[in-house]
Amino acid sequence: MRGAKSAKWVTGAIIVALAATACGGGKSGDSGSDAKAVDPNGIFSIELGEPEKPLLTGDTMESNGSAVMAGLFSTLVDYKADGSLTMVNAESVTTTDSKTWTVKLKPGWTFHDGTPVTSKSYVDAWNWNASLKNAQGLASWFADIKGYDKVHPDAEGAKQTADKLEGLKVVDENTFTIELTKSVPYFGHKLAYIVFAPLPDSFYKLDAKTRGQAPVGNGPYKFKSWDHKKKIEITRYDGYKGPNKAKNGGVVFKNYTTLEAAYEDLKSGNVDVLRQIAPKDLPVYRQDLGDRAVDQAYSAIQTIAVAFYADQWKKPKQVDPRVIQGLSMAIDRATITKTVLNGTREPATGWVAKGVLGFQEDGGNGVTKYDPAKAKELIKAGGGVPGNKISIQYNADGGHKEWVDAVCNSIQQATSVQCVGDGKPDFQADLTARKTKQVKSLYRSGWVLDYPVNANFISDLFRTGAGGNQGDFSNKELDAKIAKADSAKTLDESVKAYQAIEKDLKNYMPSIPLWYYKVNAGFSEKVSGVAYGQDGDPILTGVEVKK
């Protein structure tokens, strides 16, 4: 899936791009238990960077904007911590063949401007977001729907020949159908993403400048104000009909230039909820905050991807997967996550992150185990690393240097393959090198769930030509297996098929899994019930403010 949220932590000037940071929504579970009385109208504050772009459902990809949008909009469905679906604005989402889907809405919902939410609100919004002329970054999410190639041709210079997606049909006020070009068993899970939110009629009357400055949504909160680079305020929408009504009066998103500053303010009581602790404070934050410290896994993974187009891996012959297996087994993940990364990551055992439907223990089939002897053996058996030298490209502005050096050391010590970090000055330069296929050897990569199904971590990354497949990995055998898993009748079967594929990925080694991300955050004494979703963002509606 192309074009999901990216570049997390763009706090003020400093871009700390963690990885591809997609947002799925994911609101589940809250643990509101505290003796002090709760003020149902209490307002709390959250640390946030300035959203990079206007707040549009079709263009909000990075985490700062997503955090706000998650409060303003409700989508048809949402998912629980185990990856299973719950209905939000939808009464039901049904299909018999995974190709034609019928959506029934809960009646009586209204937008914050008072107009009703109907099936047309959805269909119009999707058409608008998918249309090439609106150039929305998340448009490709509609690629499954019939007629997408007419509304949004991909090739450069192409003109769109239709304004509306052929596959979307309004049946009545509260029902519409979606026809896909082929069966997609996990399409229902995708609907939780913000790009599938409805838009009120008033949206289309706005001009490009005001659009996205004061969004009118259908979610638990309504927009109040956006004082650029200072704060964004949203307040509870009392007409909200959904299951996740806000337990507080509203949220103030405060802008900080650095995470360090935010942490200092948390300690002095000027901000209530943090989304992340700065590396400097990680060693002490558990002591400082006690049971208000958060340390929780979320569905994201860091990997080292292989630039298969590079001469090193291609000439004179395609690299043997055993060589990459060997490199993988030469990395001491346990020690690096504990020391260099301060326990903020958890060693990965496979390619699919935790909290995703179909996650399995040891999905990597042992390929992530640290075993220097075996590593050496595998590399030798595979014909050795060409030139006996590798480099790992990373962006130097993202705090990646330390672990890249550690990984290199680990590989060098275990296998005597020379390894150096290839630092690009910033995320922009790193991205451009990847896009223009200039990566010389390996590069740092990552993935945060778009939707909580294991297909998202396999098909969207390793299929030939997939959006997330930037290393030009291509294998016909694997493509066939993915196509088969995608054409499964039910979601269950598809998930199982993908589980089998994951176990098998060891034989292709499209990338080297490193570790799963964790939320390391904290909150103040003023609030309780702070929980974090699979995308790593705090769940706004569950927070309770003490009197």
Place this chain on the structure above:
Amino acid sequence: MGRYVARRLLQMIPVFLGTTLLIFAMVHALPGDPVLAMFGDKGADPATLAAKRHELGLDKPTWQQYFFYMRDMILHLDFGSQIRNGRPVTEVLGDAFPITLQLGVLAFAIELVFGIGLGIVGGLRAGRLADNLILIFTLLIISIPVFVLGYIIKMVFAFNLGWIEPNVATEPEWSQLIAPAVVLGGLSLAYVARLTRTSMAENLRADYMRTAVAKGLPRRRVIGVHLMRNSMIPVVTFLGTDIGAIMGGAVVTEFIFNIHGIGGVIAESISRREGSTLVGLVTILVIVYLVTSLLIDLLYAVLDPRIRYA
């Protein structure tokens, strides 16, 4: 005098064009594509990228972009819009400038009052204990990097003593700006003090001082008018260029104290390849520099009537 001012104003035009062109070219020469980066790790299809580029006018050659940009800026005072969020650059700058200006004024005031104050004390007591103390103190400030000084002040006064708030709130008050202003003005303060001290110590031995004392003028007048006026020329020169430096050099200080001013915008614009924002910013900074240096040059004549402008 009038002709001199007119000539100086005319000279500003090539300087202005040159600097903006340089900045524009430099931003474009940096590796990394702002449109590509809008879509992050996961990217977008070529059609969307092309549509975005066209919408932003980034598909035109660089010289055309520069030409249109300068035309809009000069004719309509339109600095263009930011690439990512489409906010007009004037609005972005309008948000960021007041706070930096506030900080700059405060820092400048601290620099002026304490710098000249310490300099006078040191200059009049050259070679004695007070002078030596001041020299050691200023040496200390000059040798500590700005960010270290910032963190030390924060650590001591905010965390250990609890006298000040560690960070500047989103709606800043003057009192919160004192600590960052001290950090920002600190380095220049040391230079001002040393310049004033040396200049005064030297002039104390000048002929006109001897004459003034011999004429029996009161000490206050000898020092206040005769000595100060002549000793201030190098100090004023330094102060003038320093105004610009304070405006542009607040990057580190603003970062440490969570101030959403020019510093942050500069850093952000560079990392996001926001050419138009940067040029807008630099243009304003250049104007500040040019105007202050002109004012300083004119001030010379007031301080020293021997300096004349044709």
